[in-house]
Structure formats: C-alpha cells, structure tokens
Amino acid sequence: MTRIHRPRRLALLALAGVAALALAACSSADYPNSIFTKNSDTNTDIGHLFNRLFLFGTIVFVLVEALLLYVIMKFRRKPDHPEPEHVHGNTTLEVLWTAIPAVILIFIAVPTVRTIFRTQAKARPNALTVEVIGHQWWWEFRYPEYKITTANELYIPAGRTVNFELKTADVIHSFWIPALSGKRDVMPNHTNFIWFTPDSALGAQVWNGHCAEYCGTSHANMKFRAYTVTAEQFDSWVRGQQAVAAFGAAPSPAQSAAPTSPGDSAAARATASQAGAPAAVTPSSAAGSQQAPTVPAGAAPGAAPGAAGAQLAAGTPNAPAATTAGYVFPVENMPLHTRPQTPTPDGLSIAAGLQGDATRGQQVYSRSACIGCHFINGNPSSMGQLGPNLTHVGSRHTIAGGLFPNDARHLALWIKNARWMKPGVSMPTLGLNQRDPIMKSTVTKATGGLSDQEIVDIVAYLQALK
Ligand code: HEC
Ligand SMILES: [Cu+2]
Structure with a gap:
C-alpha cells in the first residue's frame, strides 16, 4: 500500500512547490527591491541574460528529465527478462554527449561575456560623475562637476548615464540600488566604478539603496x-544644493530689536549675510523658479514661523518644499517601503512642549562638538569632515544611513544619544545625563552635554538648513 502511494504524494508536493514559486514570481510591483526590472540599461541587459540562461537551462532540464524517465520506464526490470547486453564504448554517443554540451556552453558563454564586457566597459564620456564614499555606516555623495557634497540621499537625472566612482573612508562596503543596477564593492585604496542609465521614462521616483558587504556593527x-x-x-x-546654507530664519523679535551682546549681533550679522547669499531663500515652489529674488534676513517668507519653531510632535515631517531653494523630492510621494520605520529606543525621549529657536540653535551648534565633525557651507565654524555634510540637511527626508525619518523628534533624539539609536556610530552621545553606550560613561555639563532645550534649538537650526 504505502509503497504505491508514497511517490504520488511526493509528486504532489513537488507540483505544489513549483506552483507556489510560479505565483511568487508574478508581480514585480509587490517587490520594490527586486533586481528584475527594466529601470536602467544595466538591469535590462542583465535581465535579458538571466531570461536567456533560464530558458536554456529549462530546455536542458526538461529534455534530460524526460529522457531519464523514458529510460527508467522502458528498461525497467521485468520478470523473466534476460540480463541486458553489456556495452563498452560507443563513439557516436561519446561524440554527441561532448558536442551537445559544448554547443550549449557556447550559447551561454557568448551572451554572458558580451554582457560582462558591456557593463564593465568605461562609462560614456558625457556621463554624470558621482563620487560615492562609503563610511561606517553612512554614504557620502559628491558631485565634482557641481561641487556638491551630500549624504545618504542621491539625486540622479533619469535618462543620463551616471558614472559612480566608488571609494571608502574605512573598510570594504558595497554599493547597491537593486531596482536600478547591480552591486559593486567599495574598496580601500582603490577606486571602483559602476555606471548605469536610469530609464528616461522613470521621472521622479525613489529607490532603496543598500550596503551589500558586511562592514561592521x-x-x-x-x-x-x-x-x-x-x-x-x-x-x-x-x-539648491550649491547655495550656501539657506538659514534665513528671522531672529526672534527680542533679538532683532536689540542685540543684547556683541556675540548676538555678530550672530545676527552672520545670519543676515547667509540669508543674503544668492538663492539662499526663495519663495519658489517645488519645481523651482530659480530666478526668484533674494530675500533679506528678517523678511524671509515662510521661514519665520516654520524654521524658528521646531515642532516636536511625533513624526512631524519637514516643512513642505515651498521654503526650499531648489527642487526636493516631495516627501509625501515617498512610498511606504522607502520610509524608515525603525523604532527608537524605549526610554530615550525629549521633554515635551519645548520650542526650538533656530538662531539660538546656530549659536549652540557653533560652539559644540558638532563643528569638529560636520561641515556646513556658510557656517565658518563648522568645518569638520568626519560626519555627513549638513549644509542642506533640512532638505533630506532620512538621516543616519536611511535609518530614521528626518523630522524634529528623530533629529532631537539622534543628537541626544546617537549611539543608542544606531549601534557603534562615531558620533558621540551628547545629551546631558545620557549614558554613552560605547564610552560606558554618563555625559555631563563638563563633557559638553546638551540640555533638551539646547538640542531642540539645534534641531530648529538644522531644519532651517534647507
Ligand atoms: C565625533 C564626530 C561627531 C560629532 C562630534 C558629531 N557628529 Fe553628528 N555625525 C557624525 C557621524 C559619523 C554621523 C553619521 C552616523 C551614521 O549615520 O552612521 C553623524 C550624523 C549626524 C546627523 C545625521 C546626518 C545625516 O544626513 O544622516 C546629524 C543631523 C548630526 N550628526 C548632527 C550633529 C550635531 C547637531 C552634533 C553636535 C551637537 C553632532 N552631530 C556631533 C559624527 C559626529
Ligand atoms: Cu557597509
């Protein structure tokens, strides 16, 4: 009994498995990080190659299995059958089973090698160069042609070939945007390249990128x-990114009426000169009429209430793109799979009800440890190179390597205790009385600890850096 039923059950199971796999392969829209897309020349090429190899593989599999089953059935042992004839060598057969695989290999090798040569070739001379620098654990993007440095958010024009120069500040990483291209290692002391052309029909869309080589904590x-x-x-x-930091927030009424100390008036002057820089603050809409008139400090439309007062409501997104100088991908157009959902540590919080003041925040920031690690074009005291460039941090939608949304609450928690939010980071824990998980010590006033009010002020400043 069981002897008859077992193979049938196995066959059924196998069939169910194949059916499940076939179903899973149905819709690529449900798999936003799939590599099987036609979003770029590279992925289209690789997809063609994959389909062709899969087709050949399937044909060979079906033929071989059919032959096998046929032989098993046809020559199975039957009662009273004589012992079959023993054969030694058959030239025709041997030539055939050498020649057929050789031909199959040629069919596989030619398109494979051709695709490798095409994707490994040098990028077109008119390609847009983007320098990618891997850091533990974030990405720096530089556009040498435009003298732009940004972090964790890459903008590329659809329809133009982009040539990525891959470098690392520390260990090996790997640069990968699955829906647009293959991945490539980022090596110490060596520049790797990868290029692709996003399809011109893509328009404004957002894609996930990953580090694809284990690089630490x-x-x-x-x-x-x-x-x-x-x-x-x-x-x-x-x-927008080329502009000097667009910190055009009006000083709070008390300060603008009568600076109380030389320090204050210097800060106010600095603010005014930044806001007066070309294209620093424009009232233009998202798509950006770039010739919008320069707005003097204190009269920046939209900047006064929005930038000076950071709202700490959970998940408050940045002010809409209306206050930015250049185009920024609309945050509300980001599909769910591109919005960070990382929970924040239980027990890490900021006192409720605090109002941030961007001008005060700029002062606190400019005398804190931040300036030793972060660069802000337009803030002469902030010349650090170790961490992400913050010149336009307010125009980004995520922070910390895509781990958290860039809103007031997450920024504040991040400044308070980055090492608790993201294990291993070199940015120190800065909140007063917070425990630094790496130093295993508590932050005090003497070690530069920041109060919640100071943190909220810095957040208002950073959010004004559109
Ligand atoms: C010892 C160097 C160092 C100091 C000091 C430091 N940071 Fe950082 N900061 C970093 C590094 C490194 C990162 C990236 C961490 C990561 O994502 O892995 C970072 C990330 C950030 C980010 C997220 C940026 C982004 O686009 O992802 C913000 C905002 C930030 N720091 C603000 C501050 C502020 C404000 C201060 C001072 C109160 C400060 N940092 C002090 C090194 C530092
Ligand atoms: Cu990495």
Whole structure:
C-alpha cells in the first residue's frame, strides 16, 4: 500500500512547490527591491541574460528529465527478462554527449561575456560623475562637476548615464540600488566604478539603496535613498544644493530689536549675510523658479514661523518644499517601503512642549562638538569632515544611513544619544545625563552635554538648513 502511494504524494508536493514559486514570481510591483526590472540599461541587459540562461537551462532540464524517465520506464526490470547486453564504448554517443554540451556552453558563454564586457566597459564620456564614499555606516555623495557634497540621499537625472566612482573612508562596503543596477564593492585604496542609465521614462521616483558587504556593527543600518528625477528637477536641485546654507530664519523679535551682546549681533550679522547669499531663500515652489529674488534676513517668507519653531510632535515631517531653494523630492510621494520605520529606543525621549529657536540653535551648534565633525557651507565654524555634510540637511527626508525619518523628534533624539539609536556610530552621545553606550560613561555639563532645550534649538537650526 504505502509503497504505491508514497511517490504520488511526493509528486504532489513537488507540483505544489513549483506552483507556489510560479505565483511568487508574478508581480514585480509587490517587490520594490527586486533586481528584475527594466529601470536602467544595466538591469535590462542583465535581465535579458538571466531570461536567456533560464530558458536554456529549462530546455536542458526538461529534455534530460524526460529522457531519464523514458529510460527508467522502458528498461525497467521485468520478470523473466534476460540480463541486458553489456556495452563498452560507443563513439557516436561519446561524440554527441561532448558536442551537445559544448554547443550549449557556447550559447551561454557568448551572451554572458558580451554582457560582462558591456557593463564593465568605461562609462560614456558625457556621463554624470558621482563620487560615492562609503563610511561606517553612512554614504557620502559628491558631485565634482557641481561641487556638491551630500549624504545618504542621491539625486540622479533619469535618462543620463551616471558614472559612480566608488571609494571608502574605512573598510570594504558595497554599493547597491537593486531596482536600478547591480552591486559593486567599495574598496580601500582603490577606486571602483559602476555606471548605469536610469530609464528616461522613470521621472521622479525613489529607490532603496543598500550596503551589500558586511562592514561592521551597523552594516544593516547603512542604507540610502536614490531619487531619479527629470533633468529640470535635477538642475533645480543642483542649484539648491550649491547655495550656501539657506538659514534665513528671522531672529526672534527680542533679538532683532536689540542685540543684547556683541556675540548676538555678530550672530545676527552672520545670519543676515547667509540669508543674503544668492538663492539662499526663495519663495519658489517645488519645481523651482530659480530666478526668484533674494530675500533679506528678517523678511524671509515662510521661514519665520516654520524654521524658528521646531515642532516636536511625533513624526512631524519637514516643512513642505515651498521654503526650499531648489527642487526636493516631495516627501509625501515617498512610498511606504522607502520610509524608515525603525523604532527608537524605549526610554530615550525629549521633554515635551519645548520650542526650538533656530538662531539660538546656530549659536549652540557653533560652539559644540558638532563643528569638529560636520561641515556646513556658510557656517565658518563648522568645518569638520568626519560626519555627513549638513549644509542642506533640512532638505533630506532620512538621516543616519536611511535609518530614521528626518523630522524634529528623530533629529532631537539622534543628537541626544546617537549611539543608542544606531549601534557603534562615531558620533558621540551628547545629551546631558545620557549614558554613552560605547564610552560606558554618563555625559555631563563638563563633557559638553546638551540640555533638551539646547538640542531642540539645534534641531530648529538644522531644519532651517534647507
Ligand atoms: C565625533 C564626530 C561627531 C560629532 C562630534 C558629531 N557628529 Fe553628528 N555625525 C557624525 C557621524 C559619523 C554621523 C553619521 C552616523 C551614521 O549615520 O552612521 C553623524 C550624523 C549626524 C546627523 C545625521 C546626518 C545625516 O544626513 O544622516 C546629524 C543631523 C548630526 N550628526 C548632527 C550633529 C550635531 C547637531 C552634533 C553636535 C551637537 C553632532 N552631530 C556631533 C559624527 C559626529
Ligand atoms: Cu557597509
């Protein structure tokens, strides 16, 4: 009994498995990180190659299995059958089973080698160069052509070939945007390249990027976002990013009326000169009319209430793109799979009801440890190179390697205790009375600890850096 039923049950199981696999392969829309896309020349090429190899493989599999089953059935042992004839060598057969696989290999090798040569070739000379620098555990993106440095958020124009120069500040990482291209290692003391052309039909969309080579404690937290945008949006974004930090927030009424100390008036002057820089603050809409008039400090439309007062409501997104100088991908257009959902540590919080003041925040920031690690174009005291460039941090939608949304609450918690939010980071724990998980000590006033009010002020300043 069982002897008859067992194979049938196995066959049924196998069939169910195949059916499940076939179903799973149905819709690529449900798999936003799938590599099986036609979003770029590279992925289209690799997809063609994959399909072709899969087809050949399937044909060979079906033929071989059919033959096998046929032989098993046809020559199975039957009662009273004589012992079959013993054969030694058959030239025809041997030539055939050498020649057929050789031909199959040629069919596989030619398109494979051709695709390798195509994707490994040098990028077109007119390609957009983006320098990618891997850091433990975040991504730096530089556009040498435009003199832009940003972090964790990559903007690339759809339809133009982008040539990535891959470098690392420390260990080996791997640069990967699955839906747009293959991955490539980022090696110490060596520049690797990878290029692709996002399909011109893509328009403004956002894609997930990952580090694909284990690089230490927070490797899994080393992600980034890639925005494909139209050529016009890209130009507008470039102009916005090239501008000096757009900190045009009006000083609070008390300060603008009568500076109380030389320090205050110096800060106010600094603010005014930054706001007066070309294209620093424009009232333009998202797509950006770039010739919008320069707005003097104190009269920046939209900047006064929005930038000076950071709202600490959970998940408050940045002020809408209306206050930005250049194009920024609209945060509300980000699909769920590109929005960080990382929980924050239980027990890490900021006192409720605090109002941030961007001008005060700029002062606190400019005399804190921050300036030794972060660069802000337009804030002469902030010249550090170790951490992400914060010149336009307010125009980014995520922070910390795509780990958290860039809103007031997450920024404040991050400044308070980055090492608790993301294990292993070199940014120190800075909140007063917070425990630094790496130093295993408590932050005090003497070690530069920041009060919640100071943190909220810094957040208002950072959010004003559109
Ligand atoms: C010892 C160097 C160091 C100091 C000091 C430091 N940071 Fe950082 N900061 C970093 C590094 C490194 C990262 C990236 C961490 C990561 O994502 O893995 C970072 C990330 C950030 C980010 C997220 C940026 C982004 O785009 O992801 C913000 C905002 C930030 N720091 C603000 C501050 C502020 C404000 C201060 C001072 C109160 C400060 N940092 C002090 C090194 C530092
Ligand atoms: Cu990495």
